[in-house]
Amino acid sequence: MRYVIIGAGVAGYSALQAIRSVDKTGEIVMISDDPNGYYSRPGLAYYLTGELDDKALYPNKQEDYKKLNFKYIRGRVTKIMREDRTLELDGKTLLTYSKLLVAVGARATPLDVPGSKLEGVVKLDHLADAKNIVKLARGGRSAVVVGGGITALELTEGLIARGMKVHYLLRGDHYWSNVLEKGESEVVEHRLQEEGVQLHRQAEIKEIVGKRNQVSEVRLQDGRVIKCDLVAYAIGIRPCMELVKDIGLKLDRGILADEHLQTSDPDIYAAGDVAQVFDPLTGRAVLDSLWNPAREQGKVAGLNMAGRKTAYLKSPPFNVTRLAGLTTTIIGTVGRGYDLDLFGIARGDSETWRDMPDAIVAQNGFDVNHMRLLLGEKTLLGAVIMGDQKLSWPLQKMIVGAADISPIREQLMKPNAPVADLIADFWVNWRQNADL
Amino acid sequence: MSFLNIFKTDATRHTTMYSGHVVPDAVRCVQCGICSYNCPIGIDVRAHVWREQPVKHSECLTCGECVARCPRGVLRFVQTDLFERRDE
Numbered sequence: 282m283r284y285v286i287i288g289a290g291v292a293g294y295s296a297l298q299a300i301r302s303v304d305k306t307g308e309i310v311m312i313s314d315d316p317n318g319y320y321s322r323p324g325l326a327y328y329l330t331g332e333l334d335d336k337a338l339y340p341n342k343q344e345d346y347k348k349l350n351f352k353y354i355r356g357r358v359t360k361i362m363r364e365d366r367t368l369e370l371d372g373k374t375l376l377t378y379s380k381l382l383v384a385v386g387a388r389a390t391p392l393d394v395p396g397s398k399l400e401g402v403v404k405l406d407h408l409a410d411a412k413n414i415v416k417l418a419r420g421g422r423s424a425v426v427v428g429g430g431i432t433a434l435e436l437t438e439g440l441i442a443r444g445m446k447v448h449y450l451l452r453g454d455h456y457w458s459n460v461l462e463k464g465e466s467e468v469v470e471h472r473l474q475e476e477g478v479q480l481h482r483q484a485e486i487k488e489i490v491g492k493r494n495q496v497s498e499v500r501l502q503d504g505r506v507i508k509c510d511l512v513a514y515a516i517g518i519r520p521c522m523e524l525v526k527d528i529g530l531k532l533d534r535g536i537l538a539d540e541h542l543q544t545s546d547p548d549i550y551a552a553g554d555v556a557q558v559f560d561p562l563t564g565r566a567v568l569d570s571l572w573n574p575a576r577e578q579g580k581v582a583g584l585n586m587a588g589r590k591t592a593y594l595k596s597p598p599f600n601v602t603r604l605a606g607l608t609t610t611i612i613g614t615v616g617r618g619y620d621l622d623l624f625g626i627a628r629g630d631s632e633t634w635r636d637m638p639d640a641i642v643a644q645n646g647f648d649v650n651h652m653r654l655l656l657g658e659k660t661l662l663g664a665v666i667m668g669d670q671k672l673s674w675p676l677q678k679m680i681v682g683a684a685d686i687s688p689i690r691e692q693l694m695k696p697n698a699p700v701a702d703l704i705a706d707f708w709v710n711w712r713q714n715a716d717l
Numbered sequence: 718m719s720f721l722n723i724f725k726t727d728a729t730r731h732t733t734m735y736s737g738h739v740v741p742d743a744v745r746c747v748q749c750g751i752c753s754y755n756c757p758i759g760i761d762v763r764a765h766v767w768r769e770q771p772v773k774h775s776e777c778l779t780c781g782e783c784v785a786r787c788p789r790g791v792l793r794f795v796q797t798d799l800f801e802r803r804d805e
Contacts, residue, residue: 291748324749327788337750340763572747601745601789608788670790674742 282307283377284586285368287358287524288384289313290322291572292553292579296382299583301349307587309351310376312358312368317408323572323629325411326603329439335408361528363546380548380586383525383536384579387518387554387570390624392427396489401496402512405432405628417511420444425499425507427486428515429457429620430627431602434469436513438606441476448507449473450484450499452621456604459635460616462653465665472605481505517624518570520555533557534625535568540592542582550586552578560595560633567632568625569598596681597663598631601673610673613663613680615655634663643693645700652700656693659685672701675708684711737794738773739784741766745791752783752792766791 284300286293289311300309320338327333346353360369361381368376389404391397403414418424418439423446426437433449434456440447455466456473470480485502489512499507520535531537531545535557542550542558553575560567569575574595581593597613614636626632644653650668654661654676660683664676679686686693689703743766752762758776762783765772772783772792784792 321748321750323747324751327749327751333749333751333754337754340748340750340767573744596744599744603788608790610790673790674793677744 282379284309284380284382285376285378286311286382286384287313287368288382288386288553288555289315289319289353290384290386290553290575291319292384292386292556292575292582293382294319295576295579296384296550296552296583296586297349297351299580300587301351303584303587303589309349310354310378311351312354312356312370314355314357315407316355318353318355320408322407325405325408326435326439328408328411329405329414329435330442335412338408358524361524361549363528363549366548378548380550382550382552382579382582382586383544383555384551384553384575384582385521385524385555387520387628389515390517390519392486392512392514392516394486394488396491396496397512397514399489399491399496399512400494401491401510402489402514404514405436414439414511414513415443418443418445422446422510423448423508424511424513425450425509426513426515427622428517428627429622430460430515430517431600431604431629432515432627433622434473434604436515437473437478438603440511440513441478445511446477446479448479448481448499448509450481450486450501452483452485454482457620457622458616459618459620460611461665462616465651465653465667468651468667469604469607472607476605481507515627516622517627518554518630519625520557520568522555533566537566538578540594541585541590542578542593543585550582552582558593558595569631569633570626570628571598571600571631572629574598574631598633599677599681600629600631601670602629604667607667608670610664610666610670610677612665612677613655613661615653615663615665643698643700652704654693654700654704656686656690659687659690661686672704672708675704675712678715678717679704679708679711682715684715737779737796738771738777739779739792740771740795741769741791742793743767743769743791745789747789749788751786751788755782755786757782762792771795 324338356370358368359372366378388406424440425448427450437447456469487500487502490498536551538551538556538558542552544551554570557566557568581591584591599612601610616635653665655663661680666673689707746766750763760774
């Protein structure tokens with residue numbers, strides 16, 4: 282038996298652990314072309330701000346890997362030949378597999394404007410990208426950040442922490458408009474401005490201009506010109522589909538996977554950012570680019586590959602992040618529509634967040650401590666919690682656990698309802714019954 | 718990492734230092750390592766979180782540094798059963 286895992290992200294690593302937990306002797310091969318192997322990709326945001334050094338991003342020590350008894354190949358899989366269950370490595374070596382996991386992740390959608398290949402145009406996919414940004418970001422210089430979602434603000438915060446003047450371009454009027462409500466976006470925008478970020482609304486890049494192949498300014502469609510030394514973009518991510526696009530697997534925006542993370546080929550599994558997995562919450566297959574679903578999917582894929590039939594039960598997607606320094610939790614379905622700043626989804630993101638049904642909204646005021654709840658017939662469908670996070674954990678558990686909120690629903694719907702108090706009181710009782 | 722933080726004298730610390738331990742909510746964790754990086758005595762808090770285990774480490778000072786530094790609210794204090802044995 283030879284298990285092959287393509288990709289060394291959290292989905293791949295989690296699958297490796299799961300396979301080994303079931304099959305103590307089977308051969309496991311992990312292949313990745315990322316020179317840094319397995320590290321915390323979300324941690325790059327904290328590396329950029331200087332809260333961590335790069336060595337701290339690696340969760341495992343050599344002895345942890347030794348215990349797993351697997352072979353690691355640093356290289357690139359260039360072809361999958363399904364009929365022979367064989368992989369081609371770096372265009373030459375062949376390697377057969379019994380079960381294959383494709384966990385190759387996603388990468389930044391390229392910025393398609395003249396000048397985007399100039400030195401100083403950067404993205405944030407890998408540790409190598411983050412190190413490049415740290416190298417280029419020097420105090421007193423100026424940067425333009427373009428895009429949306431969490432990554433655009435991670436770039437902004439990182440560049441500010443390194444003393445740069447940041448111009449943030451929004452194609453529309455508001456930040457992350459299909460996940461956040463207008464008032465929530467305004468809180469984030471206000472805080473960015475307080476940090477010294479210059480916001481440019483209705484700003485569409487026409488071209489990036491360079492001197493001696495180095496970025497020197499950005500020209501906008503409406504004639505505005507912004508002098509800068511760096512352009513950082515985060516306009517979305519795309520699953521890495523090159524390897525699978527012509528091999529006859531069922532594909533959509535990602536590789537379609539069933540609840541066992543199995544693709545249309547019973548010997549090939551998919552997990553993580555490249556997998557488009559059935560979501561019972563929305564009744565369709567969706568993309569997530571979140572750490573914990575990737576970990577869970579990798580685990581379930583690994584168990585199934587090793588013969589232990591296990592179903593992946595997708596939970597309402599959940600993330601905690603900092604938006605302009607404001608801790609923000611997003612759970613379930615909270616937004617809808619389009620965001621002009623993103624093509625598809627970003628990192629740390631979920632398509633499900635944008636599937637907001639016609640639900641009733643309960644919320645408190647739009648100061649830095651803000652909470653918005655989406656009320657279904659009997660349950661909470663989603664929540665956005667900004668600032669004070671005391672109710673973040675209870676709300677997460679109540680949404681995932683489909684708590685029946687009927688006893689407080691009417692009260693929550695009243696104008697100026699004490700939403701936080703009602704939830705806190707309800708939680709105390711529900712928690713006891715749910716044994717949490 | 719701020720070693721001096723372990724000498725802070727806030728009420729929460731006084732309570733937790735003798736009666737609490739740190740527990741993780743693993744689904745929130747992205748293994749960034751800020752907790753381990755800031756632990757003044759070098760406990761690999763992140764590894765506990767991956768294994769979904771409480772930080773019942775014999776050397777844990779319950780200083781609260783990891784709880785306070787985690788940007789994602791993964792860690793919190795709970796009361797320790799004083800008659801329960803601590804592992805290494």
